[in-house]
Structure formats: structure tokens, C-alpha cells
Amino acid sequence: MRTPARLPVHVLALAAGALVLAGCSAASEPERDDAGAIVATEESADVFAIAVGDCTNDPDDGADELLSVEAVPCSGPHDNEAYHAEDLPDGDFPGEEEVTAAADEICFDAFEPFVGLAYEDSRLGYGSLTPTSDSWADGDREILCLVADYEGEPLVGSAQGLAE
Incomplete structure (x- = not known):
């Protein structure tokens, strides 16, 4: 069994990061x-609008459930970059522990191909945005993987192929 992912402190809020009822979000x-790249900071971007290649900053409140995040251009300093998305299979909500375990496996497996270096050798870590039971009931199945600097330093530019 693999050791659980070492999550950067500033990504922990996103790791539990619940995607909740997009329709109710302001x-x-x-x-x-x-080309689809974010060009201006959006302080309250709908979390469901964040896609692979987008960059975000962590919420200041440490919330466990997120409706919105600060979306920023990747060319400037940012806390996280979305590097992989994958849907879990349909069916009943598998439970928070199962979703977290699936997210860890999905994000771990996608880490090295994206960063260009094995997770164990990298200065970078990962977290994820995952569905909650409420968002699952609304059809949310997506695990969105986020890469960040393990020491909490801002990234500038994409981490794709960074090999650090």
C-alpha cells in the first residue's frame, strides 16, 4: 500500500475541497x-468552472467545502494549478473516505506524467477538489487534481514538465 500523499499545508483546505451545488453558487x-486560459483574476470563480490548466489561490478561511475559488492567470504567482481531472463511476455516493482514497490514487498516478519527476523526488505536492454527497446527488463525479509547492511558495507559470 502506498503512503498517503504529502499535501502542502495550503492545499489541505482544497483536499477536502468539496464541490457543492454549483447551481446555488453566486x-x-x-x-x-x-485559447481558454484565465486572463484576469476572478476573486469568486465558480469552483465548477475550474478546469485542467487553470490556476487558483487558496481560500483564506480554510473552508472544507468550496463554492468558489480565486482564479488567477498562471503567468503570475498562484498557489495551485489544476493538472488532471477524472470522473468517478456513477452509482451511489461511495463515502468520503472512498472518494478521498480514489482522489489520492488518481492524483498520484497523474503527478509524474505532468510534473516530469516522480512524486517522491519532487519539491511539489498535490491536493484535490472532490465531490461531496450533496454535489454527488447533483451529478458531480469529478476529481480535480491540483499541484502546489510543498513549502507553500507561490508557483509562477505552469508546473507542467518542471521536473522539480
């Missing part, structure tokens, strides 16, 4: 260029 879609 958050908005971030502004994007023609």
Missing part, C-alpha cells in the same frame, strides 16, 4: 482568452 466564470 460565483462566476473566469474571464478567458481564445
